[in-house]
Amino acid sequence: MTFTPAMGVVLGGAGLLALSACAVTTQVDALQPVAGDAVTGVTVAAADVLISQGVAIKVVPVCRFGSGRYVCSGETMSGDKIRITAEGEDPQTMRVMVADEPVYTGSIDEVLTRAARR
Amino acid sequence: MNSSGASEREGAALVELSRREFLAATAGLAAAWGLSRDLLGSALAEPAQPAEVPSTLLQTIRQRTVGTGQYRTLAASPGETYIPRYDLLGRAADSARATRRRSLVYLGHMSDIHIIDSQSPARLEPLQQLSPTLWQGACRPQDALTVHVQAQMVEAMAAARYSPLTGEPMAAMFNTGDSADMHSDNELRWYIDIMDGRTVTPNSGEPGRYEGPQAWAEADYAYHPDDPSGDRFGPYGFPAIPGMLTAAVSQPVESPGMPVPWYAVYGNHDALYYGTVPIDAGLRALALGERKPVTPEALGPNYLAGWAQDSSVLGRLQHSLSTQFGQQFGWQAGWQTVTPDPGRELYQQQQFMAAHLATAENPGPIGHGFTQQNLDTGQTYWSADVGANLRLFGLDTCNQVMGADGAVPQEQFDWLKRELGSTQDAGKLAIVISHHNSKTLENGAVAAFAPEGGLVHTEEFVQGLLEHPNVIAWCNGHTHINTITAHPRSDGDGGFWEITTASCIDFPQQQQVLEIVDNTDGTISIFTTVLDHASAASWREGDLSQRGLASLSRELAGNDWVADPLLRLGSPLDRNCELLLPAPFDMAKITDTALAKETAAHKARLAAYEFGGQP
Numbered sequence: 001m002t003f004t005p006a007m008g009v010v011l012g013g014a015g016l017l018a019l020s021a022c023a024v025t026t027q028v029d030a031l032q033p034v035a036g037d038a039v040t041g042v043t044v045a046a047a048d049v050l051i052s053q054g055v056a057i058k059v060v061p062v063c064r065f066g067s068g069r070y071v072c073s074g075e076t077m078s079g080d081k082i083r084i085t086a087e088g089e090d091p092q093t094m095r096v097m098v099a100d101e102p103v104y105t106g107s108i109d110e111v112l113t114r115a116a117r118r
Numbered sequence: 119m120n121s122s123g124a125s126e127r128e129g130a131a132l133v134e135l136s137r138r139e140f141l142a143a144t145a146g147l148a149a150a151w152g153l154s155r156d157l158l159g160s161a162l163a164e165p166a167q168p169a170e171v172p173s174t175l176l177q178t179i180r181q182r183t184v185g186t187g188q189y190r191t192l193a194a195s196p197g198e199t200y201i202p203r204y205d206l207l208g209r210a211a212d213s214a215r216a217t218r219r220r221s222l223v224y225l226g227h228m229s230d231i232h233i234i235d236s237q238s239p240a241r242l243e244p245l246q247q248l249s250p251t252l253w254q255g256a257c258r259p260q261d262a263l264t265v266h267v268q269a270q271m272v273e274a275m276a277a278a279r280y281s282p283l284t285g286e287p288m289a290a291m292f293n294t295g296d297s298a299d300m301h302s303d304n305e306l307r308w309y310i311d312i313m314d315g316r317t318v319t320p321n322s323g324e325p326g327r328y329e330g331p332q333a334w335a336e337a338d339y340a341y342h343p344d345d346p347s348g349d350r351f352g353p354y355g356f357p358a359i360p361g362m363l364t365a366a367v368s369q370p371v372e373s374p375g376m377p378v379p380w381y382a383v384y385g386n387h388d389a390l391y392y393g394t395v396p397i398d399a400g401l402r403a404l405a406l407g408e409r410k411p412v413t414p415e416a417l418g419p420n421y422l423a424g425w426a427q428d429s430s431v432l433g434r435l436q437h438s439l440s441t442q443f444g445q446q447f448g449w450q451a452g453w454q455t456v457t458p459d460p461g462r463e464l465y466q467q468q469q470f471m472a473a474h475l476a477t478a479e480n481p482g483p484i485g486h487g488f489t490q491q492n493l494d495t496g497q498t499y500w501s502a503d504v505g506a507n508l509r510l511f512g513l514d515t516c517n518q519v520m521g522a523d524g525a526v527p528q529e530q531f532d533w534l535k536r537e538l539g540s541t542q543d544a545g546k547l548a549i550v551i552s553h554h555n556s557k558t559l560e561n562g563a564v565a566a567f568a569p570e571g572g573l574v575h576t577e578e579f580v581q582g583l584l585e586h587p588n589v590i591a592w593c594n595g596h597t598h599i600n601t602i603t604a605h606p607r608s609d610g611d612g613g614f615w616e617i618t619t620a621s622c623i624d625f626p627q628q629q630q631v632l633e634i635v636d637n638t639d640g641t642i643s644i645f646t647t648v649l650d651h652a653s654a655a656s657w658r659e660g661d662l663s664q665r666g667l668a669s670l671s672r673e674l675a676g677n678d679w680v681a682d683p684l685l686r687l688g689s690p691l692d693r694n695c696e697l698l699l700p701a702p703f704d705m706a707k708i709t710d711t712a713l714a715k716e717t718a719a720h721k722a723r724l725a726a727y728e729f730g731g732q733p
Contacts (some may be wrong), residue, residue: 047689116684
């Protein structure tokens, strides 16, 4: 079967039908890519740092975005607070603190790359 | 305790059967599986020992630090031991638990297999050039190798049929969706056949010849293994691998088949085109035709280009209108001729369930969770018991209107809550499986004239699960990243674990096995063990065998920079872990004798798998 301009009209027409059959206010949000996001990057890199530093973790840090930065909070087995901060929507660096002591300050990407290489 | 943390007690389960019970069980199971009584008796009498399973407990696979340009090959690295996670327990666990624990059930988890018929005209690879981030899955360097990877992953799962922790036999495996990448009959059939142990030649169109963008010079957005010097992968350092594409589409791929019953749910790629948009008559015609788009010019006039390039509602509408009225055609530019193939037909959503009902009785179950009632009613979710102590709930979280991410329709959520309640009353543990995870359950797309009922999103869904203490885990996929998330109750009394497995398509191409153990101290643990597929960590140059192509696929995926490959490993807290939580009820109600009978049944199935027995 040969693909013809007429079929193209069908393709586009059906797309239009699909488009018009959806609630306009919700469809754009639905078209999200499936890929790594910034919060995952911060979460994974922070855990990589904590594990490599031998921190005994009771509550693994959970990261949230707000007021222009990511903040992650967790707890060590001895009850000390774990806190990670990363500035901006797409942060390049982060700061990892355990009991108010800095454990790591630097590139997120470098942590991820180091953890994935031997 | 041995090196992987197993106890002496775990090998003693069958001791719980009296001699008379043992002989009766052996006779019954031998007859059921067509095995000799002596052979099965020996298998059942064998005490459970942690199995020497090729898993990431023994070896991991990492990038080398030095490579060609930015390209990095892979190499074996040391294994990773289990890390205990206490988020839901809120305290340290009794260190003596390893000497007391008993296995309740051992399971496999696959997800996001993404079988691709890379030569289908409906695979619109140029979309990736239009918007690499939005359409990052439209054209990967390893697109032609997906069947090889799945077969080697099934082999890895089969090799792990006895637990690396306790040696207990696997009871079932579940697959949390995105099995057929482009919604084609070929992809759906290949995926099911590989699961069932059949041989597949992953080719469509002309036999033995690859016809697609990886062989067409003008598709410079694609990796050309025969000669990458003219595409954007060559300068990155991707190697020339002459013959890769021909080998990929001409050699039969053999699979050992899943050794245990396997279950399946819908993923967004099983419900929508590219997992994102509805399928229409034009796409169906395109899939069966002999013209395949090669460059973005070919897509210029249609609505997909509009969606890919313009994020505004009005912009997308404009693109659709311009296509509708044929204002900009240019159909001759950017197309190639391919050999048509009826196997490329894009299936209807319902046919996904029908295909699962048209499968082998062994390993089964026929339908893999779906039943004739699902087909008759159109209900796309199900529940199934795995033994006497565990019920699986297979959800359909796909938004069938539009969008990659998901939601739970209110009607399905109401059903789930009812069923979880009765499962709790029956004293069974519950595991919920779905494609989407808690980070991707916010899709609000609804049809304009949809019946009332609405969609349930993450917060309400998680809260609903937390209302049922017997829900110990929610297993899913979708993001292609190893992730483990604790969902605690607000009162601090336990909660459930969310376990997201990676994929077979993007690096690191990993899946996992899970074992639930009773620590006999009021806590239970879920052990997660990540599996690499059964192929060499380092691809040997020139190895175009089935196993070699799977190994090569992982290496190519590890260098596909568009896909954020290194992030997808997750952290050690997302991989080999012991996930502790308070037992949801008195586990002593599950007797050792009952467990021993279940173990015998699972062992008999595996003995039949190993020795060719048939029910």
